[in-house]
Amino acid sequence: DAGNRLRFQLELEFVQCLANPNYLNFLAQRGYFKDKAFVNYLKYLLYWKEPEYAKYLKYPQCLHMLELLQYEHFRKELVNAQCAKFIDEQQILHWQHYSRKRMRLQQALAEQQQHNNASGK
Amino acid sequence: MLAISRNQKLLQSGEENQVLELLIHRDGEFQELMKLALNQGKIHHEMQVLEKEVEKRDSDIQQLQKQLKEAEQILATAVYQAKEKLKSIEKARKGAVSSEEIIKYAHRISASNAVCAPLTWVPGDPRRPYPTDLEMRSGLLGQMNNPSTNGVNGHLPGDALAAGRLPDVLAPQYPWQSNDMAVNMLPPNHSSDFVLEPPGHNKENEDDVEVMSTDSSSSSSDSD
Numbered sequence: 001d002a003g004n005r006l007r008f009q010l011e012l013e014f015v016q017c018l019a020n021p022n023y024l025n026f027l028a029q030r031g032y033f034k035d036k037a038f039v040n041y042l043k044y045l046l047y048w049k050e051p052e053y054a055k056y057l058k059y060p061q062c063l064h065m066l067e068l069l070q071y072e073h074f075r076k077e078l079v080n081a082q083c084a085k086f087i088d089e090q091q092i093l094h095w096q097h098y099s100r101k102r103m104r105l106q107q108a109l110a111e112q113q114q115h116n117n118a119s120g121k
Numbered sequence: 122m123l124a125i126s127r128n129q130k131l132l133q134s135g136e137e138n139q140v141l142e143l144l145i146h147r148d149g150e151f152q153e154l155m156k157l158a159l160n161q162g163k164i165h166h167e168m169q170v171l172e173k174e175v176e177k178r179d180s181d182i183q184q185l186q187k188q189l190k191e192a193e194q195i196l197a198t199a200v201y202q203a204k205e206k207l208k209s210i211e212k213a214r215k216g217a218v219s220s221e222e223i224i225k226y227a228h229r230i231s232a233s234n235a236v237c238a239p240l241t242w243v244p245g246d247p248r249r250p251y252p253t254d255l256e257m258r259s260g261l262l263g264q265m266n267n268p269s270t271n272g273v274n275g276h277l278p279g280d281a282l283a284a285g286r287l288p289d290v291l292a293p294q295y296p297w298q299s300n301d302m303a304v305n306m307l308p309p310n311h312s313s314d315f316v317l318e319p320p321g322h323n324k325e326n327e328d329d330v331e332v333m334s335t336d337s338s339s340s341s342s343d344s345d
Contacts, residue, residue: 006261013260019251051218055226058235059251095250096238103240 012056015048018069019062021091025084033075042069061091 017023032038047053049063057063068074077083230236234248247253257263 009261010265013252013257013262017252017257017262020249020253020257021251022254023251023257051216055222058230058233060230060236061250091250092238095236096242098237099240099242 011045011048015045015066016057016059016062018065019059019091021065021078021084021087024065024069024078024087025081028075028078033069033078039075042066046070 027033045066048057048066054060054063235250238250239246239248242248247255252260
């Protein structure tokens with residue numbers, strides 16, 4: 001069923017676009033969040049939280065954004081560019097969290113190996 | 122005076138017997154009454170004994186009732202907890218995912234740096250934890266509105282080079298646009314409360330360049 005397949009792919013793409021705070025800011029400024037039909041569409045998209053759908057998401061963070069978008073207060077706040085910028089910064093910092101952690105672990109491991117070598121000799 | 126004394130004498134002779142008989146009769150009645158009273162006393166005593174028995178039985182029944190109530194309470198709690206346990210077992214069983222799938226998925230989302238930054242990332246690197254404008258425009262949604270302006274497979278080589286992500290041009294689609302979905306994996310039917318096409322992308326491509334990368338809140342024109 002080509003139509004449904006297309007719809008699946010379109011909705012898959014769109015729901016993941018919601019992970020982009022700049023895009024959300026764009027939508028907010030265009031007034032889409034005030035459209036009741038659009039808000040209903042966002043509620044409909046919550047089906048992506050089910051595991052059989054979620055496994056297709058490359059950017060699962062979009063689900064968190066989707067959940068937040070269900071709240072009117074969040075939708076209103078997104079009109080501000082500073083809000084979007086803040087979210088963007090926090091997202092990037094969080095994104096780097098594991099890399100930093102891994103680097104620290106590697107450093108600690110390297111230091112310990114150095115220590116062992118030094119005490120061995 | 123004489124008449125009264127004569128009457129008295131007459132009374133005495135004629136009515137002595139009567140009075141005596143009356144007396145005997147009265148005595149007899151009295152004796153009967155005494156017997157009756159004795160019987161009644163015995164019965165009363167028996168009644169008291171029975172009442173005591175009844176009281177004792179009553180308290181026994183009340184005790185039993187208390188115990189039954191306690192037992193019911195305990196059983197109700199146990200049944201309730203057992204039901205809760207069954208519910209959570211059912212829930213756990215429903216949410217069971219094969220470990221292989223989880224590992225595959227974890228691989229998928231980490232390999233593409235979607236959830237974890239690449240180790241060489243520095244500020245200035247265009248890669249992001251979300252689809253960037255380029256990716257969005259090159260996707261299916263973007264393609265739907267710009268069929269004629271695209272190069273090979275929808276990628277303008279200049280764009281990709283500028284973004285510094287040359288290898289991605291070689292992929293036919295970005296991996297975040299699924300190609301391997303099962304055909305029966307259809308989205309649920311939507312209600313008629315909203316428009317079928319996500320509206321954002323129709324306008325997005327025209328105003329993309331000025332709005333998405335910068336944070337300006339004004340756009341030059343909104344074409345409908």
